Amino acid sequence: MRIGLGFDSHAFKPGVPLVIGGLKIDHPEGLAGHSDGDLLLHAITDALLGAVSAGDIGTFFPPTDPKWKGADSTVFLETALEEIALAGYKIVNIDCVLIMHRPKIVPIAGDMRGRVADLLGLDLKNVSIKGKTPEGLTQDGTAVAHVVALLESIDLPSEPKKMEALAEAPSEADIDGVLSTLVTGGRDTSALGRKLPTFDTDDLT
Numbered sequence: 001m002r003i004g005l006g007f008d009s010h011a012f013k014p015g016v017p018l019v020i021g022g023l024k025i026d027h028p029e030g031l032a033g034h035s036d037g038d039l040l041l042h043a044i045t046d047a048l049l050g051a052v053s054a055g056d057i058g059t060f061f062p063p064t065d066p067k068w069k070g071a072d073s074t075v076f077l078e079t080a081l082e083e084i085a086l087a088g089y090k091i092v093n094i095d096c097v098l099i100m101h102r103p104k105i106v107p108i109a110g111d112m113r114g115r116v117a118d119l120l121g122l123d124l125k126n127v128s129i130k131g132k133t134p135e136g137l138t139q140d141g142t143a144v145a146h147v148v149a150l151l152e153s154i155d156l157p158s159e160p161k162k163m164e165a166l167a168e169a170p171s172e173a174d175i176d177g178v179l180s181t182l183v184t185g186g187r188d189t190s191a192l193g194r195k196l197p198t199f200d201t202d203d204l205t
C-alpha cells in the first residue's frame with residue numbers, strides 16, 4: 001500500500017470558465033491559472049505522483065512552459081495514472097476537500113464525484129469530495145484543494161497457472177494462441193492509463 005497527499009490553490013478571476021474536477025460549473029468567476037485552473041485535478045495528480053514518489057505536477061508540466069497554456073487538466077491526470085500503473089499500483093480510494101466560500105460544493109458534489117470517478121476508472125464509492133467554508137481564514141477570492149489517495153499493488157497472475165495452459169496445448173498453433181493471449185490480453189490496466197503484458201517473450205527459452 002502507498003499513500004499520497006496533494007494540494008493546490010488558485011485565485012478566482014472574472015470572465016473565465018469555472019472547471020473543478022473536470023466538471024464545468026455555472027458560476028460568475030473561474031480560476032486563474034496557466035492551465036484551465038482545475039485545482040481538484042491538479043491536487044489529485046499530485047497525490048498520485050506523490051504516492052509513487054514520482055515528483056509533482058510542476059516537474060512534469062512546468063507552469064513556465066507555453067505548451068500547457070490553457071491546457072485541459074485531464075491530460076495531467078492521465079500522466080499520473082500512467083506513472084502509478086508503471087510503478088505497479090492502482091488506486092483504492094481518494095478523499096478530497098475543496099475549501100472556498102462559493103460555489104457551494106454539496107449541490108454539485110454528485111456530478112463532480114461521477115466525473116472524477118470516470119476519469120480515474122473508479123467506482124463512485126471510492127471517490128469522496130467534500131466542501132468546506134474557509135472560516136477564519138483570509139482566503140477570500142481563493143479556492144484550495146487537499147487530496148489524499150491510497151494505492152495498492154496490482155496483482156499479477158501466478159506463474160503456475162500460465163504454464164498449465166502451455167502444458168495442455170503442445171501444438172505450435174495452440175502455443176501461438178496462448179502467447180498471443182498472454183502478451184496482448186494481459187491484466188487490463190486500461191483504466192489506469194496503460195495496458196501491460198503479463199510477461200516478456202524474451203524470457204522464453
Ligand SMILES: C[C@@](CO)(OP(=O)(O)O)[C@H](O)COP(=O)(O)OP(=O)(O)OC[C@H]1O[C@@H](n2ccc(N)nc2=O)[C@H](O)[C@@H]1O
Binds near residue numbers: 035057
Ligand atoms: C498545472 C500547471 C500547468 O502548467 O499550471 P497551473 O494551471 O496550476 O498554473 C502546473 O503544472 C502547475 O505546477 P505547480 O507545481 O502547481 O506550480 P508551482 O507550485 O509554481 O511549482 C512549480 C515547480 O516548482 C517547484 N517548487 C515550487 C515551490 C517551491 N517553493 N519550491 C519548488 O521547488 C515545484 O516542485 C514544481 O515542480
